[in-house]
Amino acid sequence: MALPKDESVPGNFTAAPPEEEEVRPGQNKSFTREESNKLGGDRALVSDFKQMKLEKEAQKNWDLFYKRNATNFFKDRHWTTREFEELRACRQFESQRLVLLEAGCGVGNCIFPLLEDDLNIFAYACDFSPRAVEFVKQNPLYCSERCCAFQCDLTKDDLRENVPEGSVDVITLIFVLSAIHPDKMKLALENISRVLKPGGTVLFRDYGLHDHAMLRFKAGSKLGENFYVRQDGTRSYFFSKEFLAELFEEAGFQSVTNNYVLRETVNKKEGLCVPRVFLQSKFTKPGQLQTS
Template sequence: MFQENTSDNCLNIRTTSAEDGARQKSGHSARILSPEEAEKLAKDQVLVSKFKQLKLEKEAQKNWDLFYKRNSTNFFKDRHWTTREFEELKACREFADQKLTILEAGCGVGNCLFPLLEEDVNLFAYACDFSPRAVEYVKKNALYSTERCKVFQCDLTKDDLLENIPADSVDVVTLIFVLSAIHPDKMHLVLRNIYKVLKPGKCVLFRDYGLYDHAMLRFKSGSKLGENFYVRQDGTRSFFFTEEFLSELFKAEGYEQVVNEYVRRETVNRKEDLRVPRVFLQSKFLKPFNQTSSC
């Protein structure tokens, strides 16, 4: 199951200008589909029934809780690449020993949280997840300390954040492989709620699946929920972003775009000599100085 790529075995592949030109004719993605891939997607137009889609939405929390019950803390690797990919986590300090307050929205079992706390002693982290079971795993981790982090269960589409975090108090929000799991109709609510706790002039760091990522091409017929939106066998869902869609989504909620670009990788399974193309969208959006939250 390709739910996320956290492997350090990945090779960065830069797109050439010729590829960029072709990309504008290929659905604004970071890669061009092969004829076989294009045919597969063109044929896959039957959507999951409305009844099942409503059931999936209603049971979204239950499905993620079951995911963590099955996989415990073993599915995702620790994200030691976060500070390498997002220099802002270190560079946004005004002075060297300034204490930063971050929010990891959708923390899972702490694969990003704990490496960050280990790397940076002047960091306080709020962390939340939709799954109560995931939150309990975080609290049971030997590295968990209430002096350095506050972890809580939260539905990001509701006003739960303000019950746990003061308005306009967070220096950096990480939104990494989280928004894709939320129904596209509710994504704006997540960004609106994050906006309320973020300090003016501070940013959201985003990374998630891009259009035509290998994970998208792996879905079998009968898994499609809507445009670029699919359901896995375990009931969890995944959306695949374009630059344009994400940019419009953030800007509609008052953010300013700083960076919004595709990142191409190649996942290599050396044992089986298998190479698959990965496409992610990596972005940075700012809450303007001249705006404050309306809570």
């Protein structure tokens, strides 16, 4: 499930073009005293009753999101191959067929640019929202010979019902895990591990701790530590690199890279600039990759 506002700040902000965007991998940013006080003052959590209701209605809320926005909300992610060189580097030879799983495909803003760019990719694509999956299947670029889309709750639906066990070279988790309740994140990772080849790779990108979006939540939106709910009922977790590394290691993965990426989202017209913090990581499944 591709997360709302994952690459922009709500309002009139848009991401700066790469040549105008400051990118600083490494340590996370720090909050100002005013920002820390704002977050520190928001100690009250959403009631247990509402939290249970949000969990129960999570799929409905995502379906409503796609009903409202259809395929018009997200821009196609043409930056994926630039940010994740592993999509090419993991092959032993250029013409090798790569089997990809996009866990949380949304309406296909990531997989279709990849399929256009690389004719030697076969992509499995799943999403929590049945409506999002239907949008993927209705895309003119969708072809069953190169792509297989299906609905799936990563926390409870066995991926092996649609994807052969140990058959996937690369799995992408891009602005997906943050929408899952922290107590169930490990279940999702164990699920994807079953279809990943030994030596296969998970490419991760999601909200980092101290991202500007954390400050935009109003009082009454906090579900737990670094976990918030939006007005539309969809939820967002903000990751520290330590939490993420521990989470993947507990699910049996090995960490290769795990860094914050700091960017600036700008509005030239209004002369405004806000800091964004993402966590970009690479994990592998222990064992030797079996190439086809």
